[in-house]
Amino acid sequence: MQANEVLSHFGLKHAGDHAIRSPIDGAEIGRVSYDDAKSADAKIAKSVEAFRAWRNVPAPRRGELVRLFGEELRANKTALGRLVTLEAGKILQEGLGEVQEMIDICDFAVGLSRQLYGLTIASERPGHRMMETWHPAGPVGVISAFNFPVAVWAWNAALAIVCGDSVIWKPSEKTPLTALATQALFERAVKRFGDAPANLSQIVLGLRDVGELLAKDRRLPVISATGSTRMGRELAPVVAARFGRSILELGGNNGMIVAPSAKLDLAQRAITFAAVGTAGQRCTSLRRLFVHETIYDRLVPSLKSIYAGLPIGNPLEKKTLVGPLIDKAAFENMERALASARDEGGKITGGGRALENEFPNAFYARPAIAEMPDQTPTVARETFAPILYVMRYSNFEDTLAKHNAVPQGLSSCVFTQDMQEAEKFLAASGSDCGIANVNIGPSGAEIGGAFGGEKETGGGRESGSDSWKAYMRRQTATINYSDALPLAQGIEFDV
Numbered sequence: 001m002q003a004n005e006v007l008s009h010f011g012l013k014h015a016g017d018h019a020i021r022s023p024i025d026g027a028e029i030g031r032v033s034y035d036d037a038k039s040a041d042a043k044i045a046k047s048v049e050a051f052r053a054w055r056n057v058p059a060p061r062r063g064e065l066v067r068l069f070g071e072e073l074r075a076n077k078t079a080l081g082r083l084v085t086l087e088a089g090k091i092l093q094e095g096l097g098e099v100q101e102m103i104d105i106c107d108f109a110v111g112l113s114r115q116l117y118g119l120t121i122a123s124e125r126p127g128h129r130m131m132e133t134w135h136p137a138g139p140v141g142v143i144s145a146f147n148f149p150v151a152v153w154a155w156n157a158a159l160a161i162v163c164g165d166s167v168i169w170k171p172s173e174k175t176p177l178t179a180l181a182t183q184a185l186f187e188r189a190v191k192r193f194g195d196a197p198a199n200l201s202q203i204v205l206g207l208r209d210v211g212e213l214l215a216k217d218r219r220l221p222v223i224s225a226t227g228s229t230r231m232g233r234e235l236a237p238v239v240a241a242r243f244g245r246s247i248l249e250l251g252g253n254n255g256m257i258v259a260p261s262a263k264l265d266l267a268q269r270a271i272t273f274a275a276v277g278t279a280g281q282r283c284t285s286l287r288r289l290f291v292h293e294t295i296y297d298r299l300v301p302s303l304k305s306i307y308a309g310l311p312i313g314n315p316l317e318k319k320t321l322v323g324p325l326i327d328k329a330a331f332e333n334m335e336r337a338l339a340s341a342r343d344e345g346g347k348i349t350g351g352g353r354a355l356e357n358e359f360p361n362a363f364y365a366r367p368a369i370a371e372m373p374d375q376t377p378t379v380a381r382e383t384f385a386p387i388l389y390v391m392r393y394s395n396f397e398d399t400l401a402k403h404n405a406v407p408q409g410l411s412s413c414v415f416t417q418d419m420q421e422a423e424k425f426l427a428a429s430g431s432d433c434g435i436a437n438v439n440i441g442p443s444g445a446e447i448g449g450a451f452g453g454e455k456e457t458g459g460g461r462e463s464g465s466d467s468w469k470a471y472m473r474r475q476t477a478t479i480n481y482s483d484a485l486p487l488a489q490g491i492e493f494d495v
């Protein structure tokens with residue numbers, strides 16, 4: 001299925017002012033038109049209207065819409081997965097995996113639609129009952145990044161819809177086609193559902209200025225924004241200034257400690273998937289590897305030989321494991337980071353442009369290993385490319401401290417068979433990240449857990465566990481069924 005066929009599969013027309021090019025070969029695969037302030041404003045107004053109707057629909061019935069949407073995703077997994085590959089450049093296995101993640105969160109949300117529990121709390125006053133109810137929050141603005149063009153929206157939208165909210169989505173300007181295809185599937189589910197309000201889910205397209213319009217708008221009580229730390233730093237004060245709630249999923253700089261007792265065959269596979277998968281363009285990609293000095297000379301040469309044989313190429317082809325970077329700017333960032341790592345004493349293996357003759361208008365890069373003398377400023381920055389910084393260590397506690405000494409706090413892991421090291425890594429004084437794994441790489445999370453990270457990663461949580469609470473407002477209600485009016489704290493106030 002080529003781009004045209006995929007787009008017509010979703011009923012999308014090849015029309016609009018802005019060309020969308022595939023990172024695979026730079027060819028135009030579609031066109032879109034951007035929203036302006038006026039059309040965005042009208043869509044937000046429609047979102048409010050949809051919310052007012054949807055909040056009164058019983059939650060289990062809301063779950064039924066998400067169930068139908070999950071069915072549409074199942075039936076169209078191959079086409080949507082392929083479009084993810086065409087538009088974002090990740091290998092087809094990962095494109096399909098991304099759609100599977102959408103299906104999984106739909107299943108989760110359907111169950112959740114019958115479990116939006118509040119508490120009953122003991123009142124200190126006789127003849128009183130106190131309870132907590134979770135109500136829908138309002139229209140939710142979702143701003144998403146290019147590297148998970150559809151799954152991140154689904155994490156937000158599936159929960160928001162069962163929570164009784166409407167959704168307005170500003171996808172990355174680099175990946176609007178997958179967003180339009182997803183919206184088409186959602187509309188099919190709405191049609192089968194029968195009586196959902198119009199405009200329950202909408203899309204606004206454009207550059208960051210359209211994201212800024214959502215951030216500013218008081219009608220959107222929740223803004224869930226995924227992207228760079230730079231974006232979060234700009235957006236958070238705008239949302240906070242109007243006392244909105246933001247869910248921030250920002251940059252990561254994820255580390256792994258490989259201890260002497262580690263099963264090196266497992267570590268090696270985990271390292272390779274996490275460092276070169278999605279061409280190093282996952283927020284959870286492995287970027288910092290701390291290897292114990294006693295195993296360094298076994299593990300690192302072996303990684304280098306795996307890297308030398310990595311199949312780089314067209315992500316639609318089955319044998320490919322490393323697809324293209326999203327664009328030229330991403331490649332230039334990688335080159336710049338490697339140059340400054342070299343200046344800081346790094347020894348670089350790999351790197352540089354690949355397949356330039358075959359794909360002159362696309363940017364394939366050879367994944368790089370940078371052996372660093374220490375955690376230098378370049379290592380402490382997130383470069384969204386397949387660069388693995390490797391450092392030797394001798395003491396576990398010191399290395400744990402170093403692991404935590406970067407501004408980001410998304411994902412982390414330790415490979416060890418030593419129970420003390422594993423527990424220390426997970427303890428209060430261990431990894432300071434939102435995600436901490438033992439004998440599993442830092443990327444490839446399941447939807448059942450809450451996803452997100454600390455510090456410059458933004459602090460937001462999405463997806464599983466009790467992340468749904470961010471899409472609702474909590475109401476504490478006290479009911480007096482007595483004939484008296486006792487005041488809390490025993491205060492007397494007789495009139």
Ligand code: NAD
Pocket residue numbers: 143144145146147148152170171172173206207208209210211212215226227228229230231234235248249250251252282283284382384410452453457
């Ligand atoms: P980006 O920050 O360039 O853009 C992300 C989105 O934000 C886009 O839709 C963009 O138009 C919008 N945007 C940019 N500036 C804005 C502003 N000031 N106000 C409102 N909206 C604005 O990010 P990207 O290059 O698309 O994605 C890569 C980054 O995203 C990496 O840093 C990666 O770590 C991060 N990311 C984080 C997670 C996570 O869950 N923590 C997941 C995926 C990606």
